[in-house]
Amino acid sequence: MSKYDEAMKLLEDQVGNKDGLITLSTIALEPGADGKCRPAARIVDAYxxxxAFYTVTYATSNKMQQIAQNPEVAVCIIVENFTADGIGENLGWVCDEKNAEMMTKLRKIFAAWYYEANNDEDPNTCLLRIRLTKGLWNDAHKGIRNEIDFINKTAT
Structure with a gap:
C-alpha cells in the first residue's frame, strides 16, 4: 500500500462516515487593523x-460570502492532529437534484440535529464542499508526520 493510500485509509478511519466537528478558516472580507487580510475561523459540523468535507450552511452567511470572494480555506481537526488546505465550493440549494445523493447521506449522518438547525425549504440553505488540496497528519507524540498532496495523490 502506498503512503498516500495509507494516509487516505487513516483519514477515512478517523473521520469518515460520521458527524464530526472541524475548524473551517476563511479570509475575512474586512481587513485587520493593519489593513492586511485576516483569517476568520469557526467550528462546523462536517462529513x-x-x-472532501461537506457541510450544510446558509448562502448569505459570512463564511459563504468570504468563500465567494476567496475560495481558499483551511480546516483543522484537533483530536486527529490533521490540518489541510482546500477549496470551498457552494454546491447550491440542498434540495437541488444534483445534491440529492450527498444530502441523503448528510441528513442521515446529521439526523440528531439536522432539522432543528436547517430549513430545506429555504433556497439559501446550501451544501458546502471543501475539496482538500494538501494536508498534514502531525502527531509529534507518536512520531507521525505525513504530508498529503490530494491533487497529485502523493504523500511523504
Whole structure:
C-alpha cells in the first residue's frame, strides 16, 4: 500500500462516515487593523468522503460570502492532529437534484440535529464542499508526520 493510500485509509478511519466537528478558516472580507487580510475561523459540523468535507450552511452567511470572494480555506481537526488546505465550493440549494445523493447521506449522518438547525425549504440553505488540496497528519507524540498532496495523490 502506498503512503498516500495509507494516509487516505487513516483519514477515512478517523473521520469518515460520521458527524464530526472541524475548524473551517476563511479570509475575512474586512481587513485587520493593519489593513492586511485576516483569517476568520469557526467550528462546523462536517462529513468527510473521498478527499472532501461537506457541510450544510446558509448562502448569505459570512463564511459563504468570504468563500465567494476567496475560495481558499483551511480546516483543522484537533483530536486527529490533521490540518489541510482546500477549496470551498457552494454546491447550491440542498434540495437541488444534483445534491440529492450527498444530502441523503448528510441528513442521515446529521439526523440528531439536522432539522432543528436547517430549513430545506429555504433556497439559501446550501451544501458546502471543501475539496482538500494538501494536508498534514502531525502527531509529534507518536512520531507521525505525513504530508498529503490530494491533487497529485502523493504523500511523504
Amino acid at each position: 468527510y468522503e473521498d478527499g
